[in-house]
Structures are given as structure tokens and as C-alpha cells.
Amino acid sequence: xxxxxxxxxxxxxxxxxxxxxxxxxxxxxxxxxxxxxxxxxxxxxxxxxxxxxxxxxxxxxxxxxxxxxxxxxxxxxxxxxxxxxxxxxxxxxxxxxxxxxxxxxxxxxxxxxxxxxxxxxxxxxxxxxxxxxxxxxxxxxxxxxxxxxxxxxxxxxxxxxxxxxxxxxxxxxxxxxxxxxxxxxxxxxxxxxxxxxxxxxxxxxxxxxxxxxxxxxxxxxxxxxxxxxxxxxxxxxxxxxxxxxxxxxxxxxxxxxxxxxxxxxxxxxxxxxxxxxxxxxxxxxxxxxxxxxxxxxxxxxxxxxxxxxxxxxxxxxxxxxxxxxxxxxxxxxxxxxxxxxxxxxxxxxxxxxxxxxxxxxxxxxxxxxxxxxxxxxxxxxxxxxxxxxxxxxxxxxxxxxxxxxxxxxxxxxxxxxxxxxxxxxxxxxxxxxxxxxxxxxxxxxxxxxxxxxxxxxxxxxxxxxxxxxxxxxxxxxxxxxxxxxxxx
Amino acid sequence: xxxxxxxxxxxxxxxxxxxxxxxxxxxxxxxxxxxxxxxxxxxxxxxxxxxxxxxxxxxxxxxxxxxxxxxxxxxxxxxxxxxxxxxxxxxxxxxxxxxxxxxxxxxxxxxxxxxxxxxxxxxxxxxxxxxxxxxxxxxxxxxxxxxxxxxxxxxxxxxxxxxxxxxxxxxxxxxxxxxxxxxxxxxxxxxxxxxxxxxxxxxxxxxxxxxxxxxxxxxxxxxxxxxxxxxxxxxxxxxxxxxxxxxxxxxxxxxxxxxxxxxxxxxxxxxxxxxxxxxxxxxxxxxxxxxxxxxxxxxxxxxxxxxxxxxxxxxxxxxxxxxxxxxxxxxxxxxxxxxxxxxxxxxxxxxxxxxxxxxxxxxxxxxxxxxxxxxxxxxxxxxxxxxxxxxxxxxxxxxxxxxxxxxxxxxxxxxxxxxxxxxxxxxx
Numbered sequence: 001x002x003x004x005x006x007x008x009x010x011x012x013x014x015x016x017x018x019x020x021x022x023x024x025x026x027x028x029x030x031x032x033x034x035x036x037x038x039x040x041x042x043x044x045x046x047x048x049x050x051x052x053x054x055x056x057x058x059x060x061x062x063x064x065x066x067x068x069x070x071x072x073x074x075x076x077x078x079x080x081x082x083x084x085x086x087x088x089x090x091x092x093x094x095x096x097x098x099x100x101x102x103x104x105x106x107x108x109x110x111x112x113x114x115x116x117x118x119x120x121x122x123x124x125x126x127x128x129x130x131x132x133x134x135x136x137x138x139x140x141x142x143x144x145x146x147x148x149x150x151x152x153x154x155x156x157x158x159x160x161x162x163x164x165x166x167x168x169x170x171x172x173x174x175x176x177x178x179x180x181x182x183x184x185x186x187x188x189x190x191x192x193x194x195x196x197x198x199x200x201x202x203x204x205x206x207x208x209x210x211x212x213x214x215x216x217x218x219x220x221x222x223x224x225x226x227x228x229x230x231x232x233x234x235x236x237x238x239x240x241x242x243x244x245x246x247x248x249x250x251x252x253x254x255x256x257x258x259x260x261x262x263x264x265x266x267x268x269x270x271x272x273x274x275x276x277x278x279x280x281x282x283x284x285x286x287x288x289x290x291x292x293x294x295x296x297x298x299x300x301x302x303x304x305x306x307x308x309x310x311x312x313x314x315x316x317x318x319x320x321x322x323x324x325x326x327x328x329x330x331x332x333x334x335x336x337x338x339x340x341x342x343x344x345x346x347x348x349x350x351x352x353x354x355x356x357x358x359x360x361x362x363x364x365x366x367x368x369x370x371x372x373x374x375x376x377x378x379x380x381x382x383x384x385x386x387x388x389x390x391x392x393x394x395x396x397x398x399x400x401x402x403x404x405x406x407x408x409x410x411x412x413x414x415x416x417x418x419x420x421x422x423x424x425x426x427x428x429x430x431x432x433x434x435x436x437x438x439x440x441x442x443x444x445x446x447x448x449x450x451x452x453x454x455x456x457x458x459x460x461x462x463x464x465x466x467x468x469x470x471x472x473x474x475x476x477x478x479x480x481x482x483x484x485x486x487x488x
Numbered sequence: 489x490x491x492x493x494x495x496x497x498x499x500x501x502x503x504x505x506x507x508x509x510x511x512x513x514x515x516x517x518x519x520x521x522x523x524x525x526x527x528x529x530x531x532x533x534x535x536x537x538x539x540x541x542x543x544x545x546x547x548x549x550x551x552x553x554x555x556x557x558x559x560x561x562x563x564x565x566x567x568x569x570x571x572x573x574x575x576x577x578x579x580x581x582x583x584x585x586x587x588x589x590x591x592x593x594x595x596x597x598x599x600x601x602x603x604x605x606x607x608x609x610x611x612x613x614x615x616x617x618x619x620x621x622x623x624x625x626x627x628x629x630x631x632x633x634x635x636x637x638x639x640x641x642x643x644x645x646x647x648x649x650x651x652x653x654x655x656x657x658x659x660x661x662x663x664x665x666x667x668x669x670x671x672x673x674x675x676x677x678x679x680x681x682x683x684x685x686x687x688x689x690x691x692x693x694x695x696x697x698x699x700x701x702x703x704x705x706x707x708x709x710x711x712x713x714x715x716x717x718x719x720x721x722x723x724x725x726x727x728x729x730x731x732x733x734x735x736x737x738x739x740x741x742x743x744x745x746x747x748x749x750x751x752x753x754x755x756x757x758x759x760x761x762x763x764x765x766x767x768x769x770x771x772x773x774x775x776x777x778x779x780x781x782x783x784x785x786x787x788x789x790x791x792x793x794x795x796x797x798x799x800x801x802x803x804x805x806x807x808x809x810x811x812x813x814x815x816x817x818x819x820x821x822x823x824x825x826x827x828x829x830x831x832x833x834x835x836x837x838x839x840x841x842x843x844x845x846x847x848x849x850x851x852x853x854x855x856x857x858x859x860x861x862x863x864x865x866x867x868x869x870x871x872x873x874x875x876x877x878x879x880x881x882x883x884x885x886x887x888x889x890x891x892x893x894x895x896x897x898x899x900x901x902x903x904x905x906x907x908x909x910x911x912x913x914x915x916x
Contacts, residue, residue, distance in 0.1 A: 025524075027549055029538075029544045029545075029548060029550065030526050030549050032534070032535075032544070033524075033525040033526040036508065037508075038510060040507075040508045051523065051524065077513055078508075078530075079509065095525075097519075097523030097524070100523070119514060140509065140510070142511065142514055143509075143510045143511055143513050143514050144510075267570075269568070329511075329568035331507075331568075332509040332511060332568035332569045333569065335505060335506075335568075335570070336569060339504060
């Protein structure tokens with residue numbers, strides 16, 4: 001009758017024996033609040049939501065899942081953009097939101113031990129009194145959790161210089177699919193033998209649930225210099241990026257936004273972006289003051305050489321913060337200029353930035369849709385946002401364009417995803433990038449960790465069921481429309 | 489079929505503005521407390537969306553999670569997509585009050601609150617036994633009895649402000665002339681709870697405004713502004729009060745109608761929107777709302793004129809949610825405080841987080857309110873202030889309850905008043 005199955009009392013009772021019964025949510029209305037993450041196009045109501053309070057309860061809950069053959073999906077703040085935390089019907093969601101203690105900050109060895117529900121920014125806040133910080137900075141850093149960052153191997157604006165999450169996680173305590181607890185990696189950094197920590201990082205919740213993470217902390221840079229430069233064309237801004245890198249400068253971050261993205265961000269935060277320009281670059285340098293000053297002059301000269309129309313240098317930490325607020329709020333801010341949008345996450349070699357942007361613009365024109373671009377230009381990680389109106393019947397066209405853009409990135413020698421993960425969203429595109437052999441090896445690794453296939457099933461690797469459905473925003477199943485079935 | 493009735497259901501476009509990014513989660517007090525999606529702004533909007541589509545009923549979990557919202561509007565500040573959660577909540581709460589049958593005990597408790605608080609004269613009468621009770625409370629046997637009160641009543645008891653009978657029955661002058669050259673002519677909302685339990689704040693407000701060059705009018709016919717009812721979804725009686733106050737204030741020839749209570753100012757600024765579909769009142773309400781200012785807005789706009797004596801000490805300013813989040817008034821109170829020489833202004837950690845007062849919240853949801861109150865008090869202690877100031881009586885009582893008596897708690901105008909008059913700063 002319905003897509004939701006009420007769990008048998010046996011299953012619920014089993015969880016209630018290892019968790020406080022109040023922390024086992026079975027009310028169908030309450031469970032619906034968990035039916036999607038940051039990608040709302042896919043929605044599945046879980047049978048139960050579990051809210052464990054410590055690592056022991058997580059392990060106990062997973063053991064129950066293993067014993068009873070119940071699939072489970074871990075969830076942090078639910079901000080993922082690839083549907084990685086999409087629940088499984090008849091399965092449980094294990095929320096890590098209550099595991100949010102910073103267990104230890106060790107300023108001498110420069111590391112912190114945290115629970116998975118701690119937000120990315122809270123780690124930096126805890127480290128700040130010692131002049132330290134946690135480097136990877138996804139744009140959602142104020143809300144996304146470190147557990148989710150580990151699952152997605154999240155990046156961020158400053159990963160150009162400092163590397164992704166995997167470069168900053170020393171070890172993880174992991175609850176495996178059978179409920180056993182292991183530690184992957186070591187607090188000392190390098191470890192003999194296969195790098196299982198490296199396998200786990202970025203496995204999108206398919207190999208286990210992390211319950212304790214030891215991260216590396218860095219010293220807060222002595223100097224930070226930030227500039228915002230406007231350009232008459234996206235190509236000119238792209239050339240600046242290539243020239244800066246060719247000059248041997250490693251900026252902390254190089255971000256680009258186009259006209260539409262600027263309009264949205266400026267409307268949201270009033271950070272002083274110029275409305276109407278074709279492209280804006282945010283370039284940030286950090287490090288020792290002398291080095292920063294010299295390189296900053298070089299960057300300014302390169303900007304001028306490529307026809308920069310306005311160059312604004314952040315004069316205070318507040319101005320710098322405002323520039324970043326605009327950049328980091330850009331995705332959500334696009335909600336102000338379009339009722340609906342798809343976010344892509346493709347990567348291209350940096351040298352092909354101008355080319356890919358020209359082609360995206362042409363594809364957008366051909367499809368009659370607007371595409372906003374906001375991206376990590378320094379490492380070629382694009383985030384084209386295809387704007388559309390579902391109410392105006394543009395969904396299908398937008399979906400097609402979005403898929404074509406991702407595949408264009410692969411065609412140009414890049415990747416389907418830079419940092420948002422494959423999740424549910426791009427699982428069907430995996431064969432465009434990987435051979436059958438590649439995918440078979442991935443499946444075998446996964447089966448090694450999770451032989452029963454209970455751990456976030458249906459994500460990352462394509463399955464026939466998933467690929468039979470079209471991606472995109474939620475739309476009723478044909479049987480739902482005809483009144484044969486109903487959603488609860 | 490939507491579960492809402494036809495009177496102002498949450499608007500589809502407003503629901504669609506939410507892109508589910510989750511930027512609101514860290515700033516939401518209930519998500520901070522419980523870590524449950526349904527008790528976050530994103531989750532509540534999700535449930536509103538389902539209810540609007542008729543996929544879930546209004547009673548049960550939907551009402552439970554909307555009830556648990558403090559209405560602090562921190563999410564509105566945090567939202568990059570410009571979601572108007574304030575408007576959504578404002579339309580959903582009356583829907584619940586009209587269409588969901590509450591449990592008898594809950595209904596009686598809420599009715600009792602609203603039979604007392606908006607009425608100045610009833611509050612004055614209540615102040616008499618209140619004052620007597622507080623004297624008796626010093627007797628150990630009475631104190632022991634008080635400790636055995638059940639949850640919600642214990643919460644009310646512990647929030648009872650120090651009652652002074654003299655203060656409860658005092659009245660503000662109807663007209664106070666500006667000192668020196670007049671710079672503005674304003675009318676003051678004296679309020680209900682404020683005028684009975686915090687009359688001293690009203691007196692200080694009148695003195696400060698006059699000292700800064702304002703003629704101050706306090707019409708006797710005015711009543712409660714309806715904020716408490718409005719924020720709890722009792723729309724009909726709130727709007728009746730709104731109309732009465734509009735009628736009283738619109739006859740006065742003033743530049744501004746001034747509020748010194750965050751919640752009152754916020755709701756009076758909303759009258760225009762709330763009465764927009766009432767042909768008789770729409771224009772009058774819009775015109776009225778356009779004149780409403782928080783007292784700090786007026787003082788900051790005028791700029792300091794009266795001489796200030798120094799205050800040597802650290803002053804922590806707590807942003808009342810209905811001033812910071814709901815009205816966007818954050819800089820002006822700070823500017824006003826900085827006009828006092830030698831005063832050291834300190835900000836609080838987690839400043840955007842509600843203290844748990846939230847209108848009637850700390851009476852109907854005492855456990856959650858206590859956790860938030862304790863957290864706010866810990867944040868206040870961490871900056872070691874000599875004095876805490878905030879512009880809302882609810883916050884003053886709530887923070888006072890959790891902070892204890894060691895640190896004086898005042899409305900900012902009380903401090904400014906003492907500075908201008910050159911008298912010692914009061915203890916409360």
C-alpha cells in the first residue's frame with residue numbers, strides 16, 4: 001500500500017533495549033523530517049530514526065542492525081548535496097547529531113579528538129585559543145559535521161593550498177557493519193601496512209560509521225591578505241588563475257563567481273561585490289608577512305594585465321569575513337534569484353577552465369536556462385548551478401543540462417565530483433568515468449567491509465533500481481499519481 | 489487537501505523559499521538542545537510544507553514541534569536564502585490555536601496566563617499577594633512548600649520579579665517636556681508587564697528621552713500591545729489590542745511611537761502586515777507601524793546631547809531576540825551604551841542564542857527554558873561583567889533567575905539614566 005513500512009514491534013523493541021526508548025523515533029510524521037538531506041530531489045522515509053548519545057550506543061545500534069538484517073544510513077547535519085544521507089525504506093537512520101563533544105585539544109602535538117557530530121567550525125573554535133585551526137573549510141562549515149566531512153572527504157575554498165579532509169584526519173574510530181569497533185590510522189600520522197584510513201575517508205558512509213576522529217590542527221597563519229577583483233569576462237578571470245599558479249604562487253584560495261552568483265550573494269549578505277560584472281575572483285594569500293606582501297603585488301599585477309576593472313583589497317578582518325560570507329552563502333543565496341536549482345560538482349584541469357565555462361554558457365543558451373557559476377577556480381572544481389522553475393515545467397530540461405555539464409567535465413579529462421560526493425545523485429554516472437573492472441573492484445572492497453550490504457546501500461555504486469529512476473527533485477511515482485499507492 | 493483553514497495559511501511561495509541547506513541548525517536553540525531534525529527551523533518548515541499539502545495532520549507531532557519553537561527568529565538572521573520563518577510561524581500558530589484541541593490542563597494553563605498578563609490592572613492586583621508572598625518566601629517552611637510546586641507552576645513562581653507595591657501602582661506623567669531645545673516629539677508604549685513590574689525602566693526611559701530633547705507623551709488610554717498573544721498564536725485578541733492602540737496613538741501628533749520592550753516593538757512594527765487584509769485598518773496599521781521605533785533607535789539617531797558621567801566597569805549587552813533577530817536592532821543599543829564614558833562594553837559568547845525566556849515559553853516549556861537559561865548564564869559569567877543589560881523584561885527575569893543576584897541586571901536606559909543624572913547605578 002505505501003512506501004513506508006511500519007517496523008515490526010520486534011525491531012523497534014530491539015533498538016529500545018540498547019537506546020533510551022525516547023531516542024528511538026518511530027512516529028511516521030517525525031520520521032518524515034529525515035527523508036532527505038541537502039539534496040531534496042530524492043526523498044525516502046526511513047522506518048526508524050535512532051538518536052544515540054555516545055559511541056557505545058552507536059555500536060550497539062549497528063549490532064542490532066547486523067543481527068536483524070536492517071539496513072542503516074548515518075546522518076550528521078544533513079547538509080550533503082549528493083543525497084549521501086538519503087534513508088533506505090525499511091531501514092533506519094542513525095543520527096550522529098548528539099555526539100558533539102570536543103574530547104581533547106592537544107596544542108603541543110597540534111591535534112584534536114572530536115565526536116562526529118561536532119561541526120567543522122566548532123573544531124576551529126576549540127583550537128583558536130591556542131593559535132591553531134582546522135584547515136579544510138567547506139562552505140557549509142558552520143553547520144556541516146566532521147563525521148560528514150570524513151564520509152565525503154570534503155573540500156573547501158582553502159583546500160587548494162592545504163588539501164582535503166583526508167590530509168587532516170589522522171585516525172578514525174569506526175563502527176563496522178557488524179557492530180565491531182576498530183581504529184583506522186594512527187595519531188602519529190604514517191602507519192605501516194595498507195592505508196585503511198585512506199580507504200575509509202570519502203567512502204560516503206558505505207564502509208562504517210565513524211564515532212571518534214583525531215584531526216590535525218595547523219597554526220593560524222601569521223598574515224592573511226584577501227582581494228576581490230572584477231573582470232569583464234569569465235575567460236579573463238580564468239587566465240588570471242592559470243597565470244597565478246604558473247608564477248609559482250600557491251594561494252590559500254582562489255574562488256570565482258559569475259554575474260548571477262554575484263547577484264545572489266550580494267543580495268544575501270551585502271558584502272560589497274560589484275553587481276553586473278562578468279566575473280569576480282576572490283584571491284587569498286596567507287603565510288609569513290614578507291612572502292605574502294611580495295606575492296600579493298604579483299597577483300595584483302596579473303589581475304591588471306588581464307583587464308581587471310576593479311580591485312578591492314580587504315582592509316580589515318571584518319571586510320575579509322564579509323567577502324567570504326558572500327562566497328560561502330552563494331549556493332543557498334541562489335534560492336533568492338531562482339525558485340529551483342541543481343548544483344553540479346564537476347572538476348576540470350585548470351587549464352581548461354575558460355573553455356569549459358564557454359561551453360557551459362553555450363549549453364545553457366541552447367537549453368534556454370540560466371547557469372550560475374561559483375567555484376573553486378584554483379583546483380578546477382566547478383559548481384555550476386542550473387537555475388529553473390519546476391512550476392514552469394523546466395525540471396526535465398534542467399536535469400538534462402545538469403547531467404550534460406557533469407559529463408562534459410569527464411570528457412575534458414576531469415571528474416564527476418570534486419567534493420560533494422557521488423551519493424545517490426551521481427551513482428548512475430559512475431560508468432561514464434570508470435570501467436566495469438574499476439567498479440567491480442570498488443564493489444569488492446565494499447563487500448570486504450560490509451558483506452551483508454547493510455551500510456548505506458544504494459549509494460556511490462550504480463544499481464539497476466536506482467538507474468531506472470530519473471534523478472532530480474521529488475516527483476510523485478506514476479502509481480502515486482494514479483492513486484494506486486500513497487505517500488505517508 | 490491542505491490541513492490548514494483558509495484564514496492566512498502559510499504561503500506556498502514562502503515555504504518554497506527554503507532550499508534545505510541547514511544553515512539555520514547551529515543557531516536554533518531547540519536543535520542545540522535536542523539535536524532532532526523536527527525541532528530545527530528546517531525540519532519545522534518541512535513539516536509545515538507537508539501539512540500545507542495535506543500529507544500530515546495538524547494535531548500530534550506537528551503541533552508538538554511548532555509549540556517547542558521559541559520564536560526567537562535566530563534562523564531568520566542565519567538564513568542565506570531569505571526564508572521568512574517569522575511570517576511562516578506567524579501564520580501557523582493561529583492555525584494551531586483555531587484547529588487543534590489542546591489537552592485540558594494545557595488549555596487551562598495557557599488561558600490563565602492570557603487572562604492575567606495583558607491586563608495592567610489585573611497584574612497590579614496580582615502584585616499585592618505577590619509582594620506579600622515574597623515576604624513570606626523568606627520563611628523556610630514557605631520556601632520548602634514552594635520547592636514542591638509542579639513544573640510549570642514552579643517555573644512561574646521562580647520567575648516572579650521582585651514586586652514593589654509602590655512601583656506597581658505608580659503612573660507615568662501624560663506629558664513630559666523636552667529638556668532644552670526640542671529635537672523630537674514621541675509617544676511611549678508603557679506596556680503591561682513592563683509598567684507594573686518594571687515601572688522604573690519606564691520612568692528611566694521618559695527621563696532619558698526628555699533629557700535628550702524629546703517631548704514624551706504617555707497616553708493613559710493605551711493598553712497591552714498584544715505581543716504575548718500574537719507570539720503564542722492568539723491572533724484574534726492580539727489584533728483587537730493592536731487596533732485599540734493604533735486608535736489611541738494615531739491621534740497624537742508625534743514623530744515616533746517608542747517601545748522600550750523588544751517584544752512589543754517587534755509586534756507593533758508587524759501591525760501593518762498583520763492587518764494588511766483588513767480594509768478598514770490596513771492603511772492605518774501600516775501608517776502606525778511606520779512610526780514605531782525601539783528606544784535605542786531613537787537615541788542613536790538623535791545622537792548624545794545630555795552630558796554623561798562615566799561608568800567604570802565591564803558591561804555585557806545581551807541581544808534580546810525580538811530586538812536583534814526580529815527587528816535587526818543590534819548596533820544602536822551598543823552605540824547608546826558606548827556614549828557613556830569609560831564604560832567597557834563586552835559581547836557574550838553564543839550571543840545569537842536565545843536565553844529561553846521567549847514570551848510565555850519559560851512558563852509552558854520550563855525544562856527547555858531552564859537549560860537555555862543556564863547556558864546563557866554560563867556565557868555571561870565567562871566574560872566576567874560587572875553589569876548585564878538587556879532590553880526585554882522577559883530576558884531580565886530569565887537571565888536573573890539563572891545568573892543569581894551577584895551581578896546586577898538592568899535595561900540599558902536605566903544605566904544611561906543614571907549616567908545622565910549622575911546618580912548611582914541601581915541594582916535592578
